[in-house]
Amino acid sequence: MDATHEDEHGTAAAGETVGELGELAVLERVTRRLPSGSPLLGPGDDCAVVAAPDGRFVVTTDMMVHGPDFRWAWSSPEDVGWKAAATNLSDVAAMGAVPSGLVVAIAAPRSTPVAVLEGVADGFRLACAALAPDCGVVGGDLSTSATFSLTVTAFGDLEGRAPVVRSGAQGGDVLAVSGELGPAARGLARLFRDGVGADGEPSAARVVASGADTDPDVARQRRPVPPIADGPLAAAAGATAMLDLSDGLAIDAGRLARASGVTLELDGAPDGTALDGAVPDGTALHGGEDHGLLATFPAGTRLPGGFRRIGMVRDRLPSGGPGGGADGGAASGIDVVRGGVPVPTTGWDPYADWDGAAG
Amino acid sequence: MDATHEDEHGTAAAGETVGELGELAVLERVTRRLPSGSPLLGPGDDCAVVAAPDGRFVVTTDMMVHGPDFRWAWSSPEDVGWKAAATNLSDVAAMGAVPSGLVVAIAAPRSTPVAVLEGVADGFRLACAALAPDCGVVGGDLSTSATFSLTVTAFGDLEGRAPVVRSGAQGGDVLAVSGELGPAARGLARLFRDGVGADGEPSAARVVASGADTDPDVARQRRPVPPIADGPLAAAAGATAMLDLSDGLAIDAGRLARASGVTLELDGAPDGTALDGAVPDGTALHGGEDHGLLATFPAGTRLPGGFRRIGMVRDRLPSGGPGGGADGGAASGIDVVRGGVPVPTTGWDPYADWDGAAG
Structure with a gap:
């Protein structure tokens, strides 16, 4: 192999x-x-x-x-x-x-x-x-x-501060993100599309020949630029909860929501085009490996560093349809909604989805 | 593979x-x-x-x-x-x-x-x-x-103490060891001898059939019992230098000697039979993976825990024959002597010695 x-x-x-x-x-x-x-x-x-x-x-x-x-x-x-x-x-x-x-x-x-x-x-x-x-x-x-x-x-x-855990978000808090959303996943998709030879195996020659080698999204897949300094800034600004966006906004927001016992309401329309600029391909919501930071702050907090608002924290909404928890699946209630519609918080499980023979 | x-x-x-x-x-x-x-x-x-x-x-x-x-x-x-x-x-x-x-x-x-x-x-x-x-x-x-x-x-x-490094041994210090010397290497040798099938591959069935499965030395190879509590005890007793015996007494003693710029003189005769009981097969000196502790203490220190004297620290003796440094090889002078004869401080380099196809 x-x-x-x-x-x-x-x-x-x-x-x-x-x-x-x-x-x-x-x-x-x-x-x-x-x-x-x-x-x-x-x-x-x-x-x-x-x-x-x-x-x-x-x-x-x-x-x-x-x-x-x-x-x-x-x-x-x-x-x-x-x-x-x-x-x-x-x-x-x-x-x-x-x-x-x-x-x-x-x-x-x-x-x-x-x-x-x-x-x-x-x-x-x-x-x-x-x-x-x-x-x-x-x-x-x-x-x-x-x-x-x-x-x-x-x-x-920690410089004397309390650690910012996933479980501290409160209804009424602002939901904010720092760092890029989507490029690393778009870069990986491009590599899978254009960087594979006729034998189905990854090919450095194909990456170059297809132009993927100079694609800025591929650069972000290869060398993510997480906003490291914004972590301590968020803590100093009073962030109530925070986590690293390793698996994508939707699944990681679901983790924060379940840990805190809240529902996260994303700004914008159900199709996601309003989130963080127009990203109609879904990578802003479901693409992983950008390693941005997702954090919640008390209402009225002046957001530090590169953080910008993407939604609100609500008291936990009861389950009433699709969109319930994915991790473990036992938590009842809705993790993430946008425009009144639950957002699926499923994501990538390396054991369940990875095909070692492909790509 | x-x-x-x-x-x-x-x-x-x-x-x-x-x-x-x-x-x-x-x-x-x-x-x-x-x-x-x-x-x-x-x-x-x-x-x-x-x-x-x-x-x-x-x-x-x-x-x-x-x-x-x-x-x-x-x-x-x-x-x-x-x-x-x-x-x-x-x-x-x-x-x-x-x-x-x-x-x-x-x-x-x-x-x-x-x-x-x-x-x-x-x-x-x-x-x-x-x-x-x-x-x-x-x-x-x-x-x-x-x-x-x-x-x-x-x-x-560290409980407020200075870390005990390899470089602090001084001429006149006592050289002491805690933990067993030899069983892990003897156990591995037994597995290589008795635990391999006709195809040259490791065989669990052969380990059992040969009786190696109940050999106390094999038990120590599988589950070493390092004297963990003796580390802090040595520090509290004033140890001047210390390291973990992972690769065998000779090579690890050589590391301590070079780091400290001293020569370590082992008690006993050149053939090693006087070291730590009679161990004529050389594993006490050259066998690794027991994870005992080798330490030096100021003369007159009451040795703590399971430590026992095995030699003395001398001002560094000049090279005059074999037995010079192995790691790097640049340090001149003699690392370890016993009975007036330099002890080779060569040891196991996983890259140089390991044959991935064997054992």
């Missing part, structure tokens, strides 16, 4: 695969490209030591696997490092915290060119510089595997 | 693989078996929140991959969960810290029976209960992959 990396990255020069070079030499070459941040104690011991000034830290972990989560034919090593950093930084921001460090575990086939790992490291450096300049990679692990994967664990500092 | 899990775990009942059940249902079944610990905020939001009472935390991450790091034919799911927890807890202890939480990312083939993930969760619960009762799994991630892997990130609390 997993093609070798010689096929995907061209033939590496002699002595230039991780198997040929050995773990220590690879680590030396990769580590110098990573952003170091400012841990109290960096790599080289059994643990790093990171500051937690207010006596707490937030932590999240997320794994990206070649196949279901990314394809070398569609993403460069720099893209993969960037995305792994960005998605984890976004989870930290969604608590209202400032990112304070990352640790990264990579499993790579022995045939992987060392240049691929250097590119992944460059992606981490570029993403941290762009999104969270004070945050670096404070530790890591390198393993062999038949399947390439990265696991990132990210930490953050 | 990676066999399917139907082959390795028997055929799961209908609806009982992770692919059939779906991510949310799997998470629900797995999460309830995990140790919860006592985070300030547990799973269910974008991040967990963990206490860091003295304003710092230690962090380490480590990945275990099916194939190079474990085989289902040799280890049960409970064994794999136990070992993943124990090895990370040991890195926390080696800084002198008390484990305060774990996050776990698992990638599993769709064909994996849910019972396998439940078993892994049971292993985490059993290991935390035995080794670090206040520590639990505060967050995680579940992904699909052609290759089963677990990435554990562990945190710890």
Whole structure:
């Protein structure tokens, strides 16, 4: 199932695969490209030591696997490092915290060119510089595997504030979003449409030949730009609930609604054309991987940073038709409505929907 | 390269693989078996929140991959969960810290029976209960992959003490070890000898038929018992340097010696029979995966917990023959001597030595 990396990255020069070079030499070459941040104690011991000034830290972990989560034919090593950093930084921001460090575990086939790992490291450096300049990679692990994967664990500092959880939204609050809605999903759709060869497999050559390579939506799929700084700004402005839009506005709004026991009423008409500009293809509502922030604020709050209003929080409406909960399905009541019509809050389950043989 | 899990775990009942059940249902079944610990905020939001009472935390991450790091034919799911927890807890202890939480990312083939993930969760619960009762799994991630892997990130609390690093050993200090030396490597050697079928592949049936299944050394390879509590005890007793014995006493002693710029002189004769009882097969010196603790203490320190003296720290001896540094190789001088003879501090490099097709 997993093609070798010689096929995907061209033939590496002699002595230039991780198997040929050995773990220590690879680590030396990769580590110098990573952003170091400012841990109290960096790599080289059994643990790093990171500051937690207010006596707490937030932590999240997320794994990206070649196949279901990314394809070398569609993403460069720099893209993969960037995305792994960005998605984890976004989870930290969604608590209202400032990112304070990352640790990264990579499993790579022995045939992987060392240049691929250097590119992944460059992606981490570029993403941290762009999104969270004070945050670096404070530790890591390198393993062999038949399947390439990265696991990132990210930490953050709440700066003395309470964490902003999903369950705090109250009837009467304003519903707001920060960050783009839709481009990452449109970019992925374009890759599935134009970036696949006659054999049904992802094809880097087709991505270039079709022009998808320079599509701004494809760029956002490859390198999402979550509004990291808006997380702490929202917390400081009094946000009552917040989460990262990883799976799409509809499904993530459903999660916030169920956790808080409220109904979220989106502004605009049922067909969605009024939401966040005219986006008639549904990706603003159902497209994932943009990693914007969805938050609720007390009525009258001056919305901070890039947040703009997209709706209101209502006391929970009873179920009366379609549109009930998807996660678990046990919560009764309506999660999300627009123009009086419930919005389906179903979304993507990697186990249920992913066909490992396709795309 | 990676066999399917139907082959390795028997055929799961209908609806009982992770692919059939779906991510949310799997998470629900797995999460309830995990140790919860006592985070300030547990799973269910974008991040967990963990206490860091003295304003710092230690962090380490480590990945275990099916194939190079474990085989289902040799280890049960409970064994794999136990070992993943124990090895990370040991890195926390080696800084002198008390484990305060774990996050776990698992990638599993769709064909994996849910019972396998439940078993892994049971292993985490059993290991935390035995080794670090206040520590639990505060967050995680579940992904699909052609290759089963677990990435554990562990945190710890220094309780106001300075972290015990590798570089603090001083000439005149006592060299001491806590935990067993050798059984995990002897257990692995037994599995390679007696647990392989006629086709050269690991065989659960052969493990049982050969009696290896009840060998105490095999039990230690499957479920190492690192002396977690001795880490903070060593720090409190004034340890000047410490590390986790993951790759064997010789190579890890070499790391400590080079980091500190000293030579470590082991007690006993050059053939090693005097070290830690009579262990003539060399596993006490060169066997890995026991995850004991190696530490140095000022002369005259009453050794805490399970620590016992195995040698002395000397000012660094100049190179004069074999036995120089292995890691990097640039450090001149002798790392480890015994009976006046340098001890080779070479060890296992997963990239250089692992043959993915064997064992």
